[in-house]
Each structure stands twice: as C-alpha cells, then as structure tokens.
Amino acid sequence: xxxxxxxxxxxxxxxxxxxxxxxxxxxxxxxxxxxxxxxxxxxxxxxxxxxxxxxxxxxxxxxxxxxxxxxxxxxxxxxxxxxxxxxxxxxxxxxxxxxxxxxxxxxxxxxxxxxxxxxxxxxxxxxxxxxxxxxxxxxxxxxxxxxxxxxxxxxxxxxxxxxxxxxxxxxxxxxxxxxxxxxxxxxxxxxxxxxxxxxxxxxxxxxxxxxxxxxxxxxxxxxxxxx
Amino acid sequence: xxxxxxxxxxxxxxxxxxxxxxxxxxxxxxxxxxxxxxxxxxxxxxxxxxxxxxxxxxxxxxxxxxxxxxxxxxxxxxxxxxxxxxxxxxxxxxxxxxxxxxxxxxxxxxxxxxxxxxxxxxxxxxxxxxxxxxxxxxxxxxxxxxxxxxxxxxxxxxxxxxxxxxxxxxxxxxxxxxxxxxxxxxxxxxxxxxxxxxxxxxxxxxxxxxxxxxxxxxxxxxxxxxx
DNA sequence: GTCTATAGTTCGATAGAC
DNA sequence: GTCTATCGAACTATAGAC
Numbered sequence: 234x235x236x237x238x239x240x241x242x243x244x245x246x247x248x249x250x251x252x253x254x255x256x257x258x259x260x261x262x263x264x265x266x267x268x269x270x271x272x273x274x275x276x277x278x279x280x281x282x283x284x285x286x287x288x289x290x291x292x293x294x295x296x297x298x299x300x301x302x303x304x305x306x307x308x309x310x311x312x313x314x315x316x317x318x319x320x321x322x323x324x325x326x327x328x329x330x331x332x333x334x335x336x337x338x339x340x341x342x343x344x345x346x347x348x349x350x351x352x353x354x355x356x357x358x359x360x361x362x363x364x365x366x367x368x369x370x371x372x373x374x375x376x377x378x379x380x381x382x383x384x385x386x387x388x389x390x391x392x393x394x395x396x397x398x399x400x401x402x403x404x405x406x407x408x409x410x411x412x413x414x415x416x417x418x419x420x421x422x423x424x425x426x427x428x429x430x431x432x433x434x435x436x437x438x439x440x441x442x443x444x445x446x447x448x449x450x451x452x453x454x455x456x457x458x459x460x
Numbered sequence: 461x462x463x464x465x466x467x468x469x470x471x472x473x474x475x476x477x478x479x480x481x482x483x484x485x486x487x488x489x490x491x492x493x494x495x496x497x498x499x500x501x502x503x504x505x506x507x508x509x510x511x512x513x514x515x516x517x518x519x520x521x522x523x524x525x526x527x528x529x530x531x532x533x534x535x536x537x538x539x540x541x542x543x544x545x546x547x548x549x550x551x552x553x554x555x556x557x558x559x560x561x562x563x564x565x566x567x568x569x570x571x572x573x574x575x576x577x578x579x580x581x582x583x584x585x586x587x588x589x590x591x592x593x594x595x596x597x598x599x600x601x602x603x604x605x606x607x608x609x610x611x612x613x614x615x616x617x618x619x620x621x622x623x624x625x626x627x628x629x630x631x632x633x634x635x636x637x638x639x640x641x642x643x644x645x646x647x648x649x650x651x652x653x654x655x656x657x658x659x660x661x662x663x664x665x666x667x668x669x670x671x672x673x674x675x676x677x678x679x680x681x682x683x684x685x686x687x
Numbered sequence: 688g689t690c691t692a693t694a695g696t697t698c699g700a701t702a703g704a705c
Numbered sequence: 706g707t708c709t710a711t712c713g714a715a716c717t718a719t720a721g722a723c
Contacts, residue, residue: 234568235666254706254707255706268596269499270497270498270499271497271500272496272497272500273497273499275697275698276697276698276699276700277697277698277699284706285707286707286708286709287699287700287708287709288700288701288702288707288708288709288710289706289707289708290624291699291700291701292706292707293706295700296700297618297699297700337548353619359595361564362593363590363593363594365648365650366589366590366593366642366646366647366648367497367590367646367648367664368586368647368648368649369495373649373650374498376648376650377650377653381650381653381654384650384654385654387490390609398593399653400655400658401658401659402670404651404654404655404658404659405651405670405674407654408643408651408654408659408661409640409643409671409674411643412639412640412641412642412643413636413639413640413678414639415593415639415642416635416636416638416639419593419594419595419694420595421592421593421594421595421600421603422595423592423600423604423608423611423635424631424632424635425614426604426608427608427611427631427634427635428627428628428631430567431628431631432628432631432635434635443629443632443636443682444636446678446681446682446685447632447633447636447678447679447681447682448678449642449681450677450680450681451640451673451675451677451678452674453677454673454676454677455670455673455674458673481688481689482688502715502716503716503717503718504715504716504717512689512690513689513690513691514691514717514718515689515690515691515692515720516688516689516690517716518717518718518719519688519689520688522718523717523718524717524718598709645718656693
C-alpha cells in the first residue's frame with residue numbers, strides 16, 4: 234500500500250470534515266488565490282482559514298509556486314477531462330455535431346465545476362482568467378502545460394465541422410471564444426452596472442444562452458473570408 | 461502661473477530626458493505594473509528604473525494605490541478622449557456609421573497609444589486587461605470611474621445603428637466585444653503556440669482584421685433573437 | 688522638489704519537537 | 706504528518722536634511 238493511499242484512508246476516517254488536510258489546503262488555496270491574486274495571497278492566510286499549521290503547507294507543497302501549480306493541476310485535469318470526454322462523445326453520435334454543441338461543451342464543465350464547489354463556486358474560474366490573460370512566462374507555461382492540449386483538440390474539431398474554416402482562422406476563433414467566455418468566468422459585475430441591473434453575469438445559464446449564438450455567428454463569418 | 465504650469469516648464473527645460481520626474485514616474489509605473497501586477501510591483505523598482513528617489517514617489521502620489529490610480533487616470537483619459545471624439549465624428553458624417561467602423565473606433569485608440577509609447581508599447585493595455593478582469597472591489601471601482609461612461613456611449617451607439625438590437629443585448633454585445641479585444645491587448649503569445657507560429661497576437665493590424673468581422677457577426681446575430 | 692536613512696510590518700521558508 | 710517558533714529578507718511609508 235502506497236503512502237498516497239494511506240493518506241486518503243486517513244482522510245476518510247476524519248470525522249470532522251471527511252477530507253484530508255492535504256485537500257483542505259488545496260480547497261482553501263482556490264478561495265484565497267482567487268480573491269487576492271497570486272502575489273497578493275499569503276500562505277499564512279491559507280493555513281489559518283484551512284485550519285492547519287503554516288509549516289504543513291511547506292511540507293506538502295514545498296513553496297508557494299508549487300502549491301499554486303498543484304491547485305491548478307488538480308482542478309484543470311478534472312475539468313478538462315470532462316471536456317475531452319464530452320467532445321469525443323459528440324463525435325460518436327450520428328453525424329457531426331453542430332458548432333453550438335461544441336461551444337456548449339467548451340464552457341459548461343467550467344460552470345458545473347463552479348456549482349459543485351463549497352463556498353465561492355467560481356473561485357477557480359477567476360484564477361483561470363488571471364492566468365490566461367497574463368503575459369508572464371510562468372503563467373503562460375502553466376497555460377501551455379494544462380490547457381494547450383485541450384485547445385488543440387477544440388481547434389481541430391472546429392476545422393472538422395465548420396466547412397471552409399481554415400486552421401488559422403480556427404485558432405483565432407478558439408482564442409476569441411475563450412475571450413468571450415472570460416466575460417462569464419471573471420464575474421466582475423460590470424454587465425449589471427452597465428445595464429442598470431438587467432444583465433447579470435452571475436447567472437451562467439443566461440450567459441451561455443447569449444454567448445453560444447454570439448460566438449457561433451462569429452466563427453461562421455470566417456467561412457466567407459480568405460485565409 | 462500655477463505650480464502645475466511651473467512643473468511642466470521645468471520638465472521641458474530638462475535637457476537629458478525632456479520630461480519631468482513626475483511623468484517619468486508614471487511612465488515607469490506602467491512598465492513595472494504591467495510586468496509584475498499591482499501586488500507584485502514594488503515602489504522601489506519603479507523609483508530605481510525611473511532614476512528617482514523612492515521618497516519622491518510618496519511625495520507626488522502619497523502611496524501605492526494613488527500612484528496606480530494616477531497612472532490609470534492619465535492614460536485612460538487620453539485614450540478614452542480619442543474614442544469619444546472618434547465616435548462622435550462618425551455620427552456627424554453622412555448617414556449612420558457601420559457597425560464595423562464603430563468597433564474599429566473602439567479598439568484602434570488602444571493600439572495607437574501602444575505604438576507611440578517608448579519601450580514596451582502595450583504595457584498599459586496589459587494593465588487594463590488585469591483591471592477589467594478582476595472581480596475585486598477596488599479594481600471594479602476604477603473600471604466604473606474611468607471606463608463605464610465610455611461603455612455607456614458605445615452601448616447607446618450600438619442600439620442606434622443596429623436595427624432590432626435591444627439595449628439588454630447591446631450590453632452583452634459590448635461586454636463580449638471587450639472580451640474579444642482582450643485577446644489582442646493581453647499579448648499572451650498563445651495564438652502563436654496554438655498555430656505553430658502562424659497566428660501572431662503581436663500584430664495588432666492583423667488582429668483587428670480578424671476581430672472586427674467576428675464581433676460584428678456576433679452582434680448582428682442578436683438581431684434575430686428575442687430580448 | 689528631491690534626497691538619504693530608517694522605522695515598522697509582513698511574508699516565505701526553515702528547524703526541530705512530537 | 707503535524708505543530709510551534711523563529712530567522713532573514715523583502716516591502717511601504719515616514720522623518721528630516723538640503
């Protein structure tokens with residue numbers, strides 16, 4: 234029996250939270266990093282709010298950078314696994330899937346992940362937005378490692394199902410789609426301000442209903458364009 | 461003659477940089493905040509690279525928060541002034557402007573501002589991306605103060621020139637347009653990675669040529685939708 | 688307006704007991 | 706695996722000379 238297995242056994246036997254301290258640290262990391270940013274977040278606060286000693290975080294994750302990456306790795310592998318599964322399932326149905334269903338498959342797992350979390354649901358989504366929009370080498374390294382492979386699959390899917398769409402335009406289409414999706418994931422509250430309370434970026438279902446047709450029309454416009 | 465005027469006179473007579481220390485601090489603030497983020501940036505580094513004493517920054521701007529806001533205020537007023545001027549000029553021509561020209565007027569001033577700056581041109585654009593995508597109270601306060609008024613003008617313009625576009629959908633359209641524009645302003649280099657070097661998010665002209673049709677098609681799709 | 692020097696805080700990381 | 710205690714290295718902001 235590995236040490237990893239033992240750790241999980243102990244976690245399950247923990248009556249108070251039914252969760253290992255290891256996972257509690259990762260959970261709280263999402264909350265704190267989301268609210269304060271990487272530099273603004275402190276290991277002290279994560280430790281306090283997770284109810285563990287500060288030293289324990291260094292024992293499990295060595296330093297702040299590796300804690301952050303472990304947090305990204307855990308959640309991104311889970312969400313992107315769902316996405317890959319969804320995408321492949323779509324292509325195994327009768328006939329090629331519609332552009333709209335492809336796009337829904339791109340964004341829905343992020344929403345589902347948010348809803349199932351305790352506390353602030355969209356914490357990891359907000360972290361993701363800050364990573365994806367950073368030009369820093371480290372952040373782009375994380376994006377490349379945990380998100381580029383999935384991006385490539387979606388780009389290939391777009392080329393397959395949209396007649397006349399070049400790979401170059403499919404890359405732009407994917408980037409623009411992600412850009413629009415950020416509006417939903419960032420949860421800035423700006424739509425509400427700009428619309429006197431009518432448009433709510435906290436309601437993911439409503440946003441999806443707006444985002445999917447918007448992106449789909451944009452992608453199809455590339456069909457009538459050179460390159 | 462005001463003290464403000466005197467300060468500028470002295471700046472012009474400065475042979476070495478032809479720029480006051482006050483402005484040098486703001487210029488270097490853009491570079492450092494863009495590369496390190498608000499929390500990650502340090503007043504020490506800004507002072508050193510601007511060639512001034514650290515204490516001078518506190519003399520002019522009191523603290524880090526006010527330095528940041530002064531930097532945002534200077535550049536946003538300049539760029540948004542151009543935008544407003546462009547937008548109003550479009551409506552004074554013969555007949556209403558096209559959706560495409562409205563969108564070009566939204567993004568081009570950001571590009572021009574980048575090109576005319578010394579050193580790293582897109583520094584302020586990257587800062588803007590991080591502010592706009594943050595859910596923090598302070599960042600949203602800055603967005604509301606320096607960008608919401610312009611956003612309202614663009615939303616009104618969209619309602620005017622796109623037949624059948626409700627104000628609610630115009631707000632979403634504006635938000636999504638900004639989201640796509642982030643792809644250009646963030647300068648992450650991801651399009652290049654995903655396309656094996658073909659798509660370059662460093663070339664703003666090429667990006668505009670892709671962004672404008674994409675967004676325009678998306679906006680027009682709202683015409684055929686309820687709400 | 689500009690500088691030097693430093694006070695006062697807070698943070699990441701380590702050491703070592705249990 | 707978990708905790709307490711602490712070191713050393715930053716950082717912001719202020720005080721005071723010029």
